[in-house]
Amino acid sequence: SRSDDIFALFHLPIGYKITEVDIYSSANLTFALEYGSFNSDSTTSIETGGTTNSTLTLSSAETVEKRRYYIVSIEYTATSEEIWGGRITLEKV
Secondary structure, three states, X not given: XXXXXXXXXXXXXXXXXXXXXXXXXXXXXXXXXXXXXXXXXXXEEEEXXXXXXXXXXXXXXXXXXXXXXEEEEEEOOOOOOOEEEEEEEEEEO
């Protein structure tokens, strides 16, 4: 990822799985979903190739696990671009 990416971290409830991610912004920007562990300095990619203002449906639902945090990494190209919000769709396991 680039040093000028925007990151949002989420702690999600155990017993659910992530199925979709939606991010809304002033331009169509690329984003990815990753997770990190509280006892490691690395992250693991879950899904790449998302585009803001359209739904990213995960190719394989990601079950939320204990001790993980989830990251949406958005790559912006101009300082005038704005991130308005987003949502992560969960389903009960």
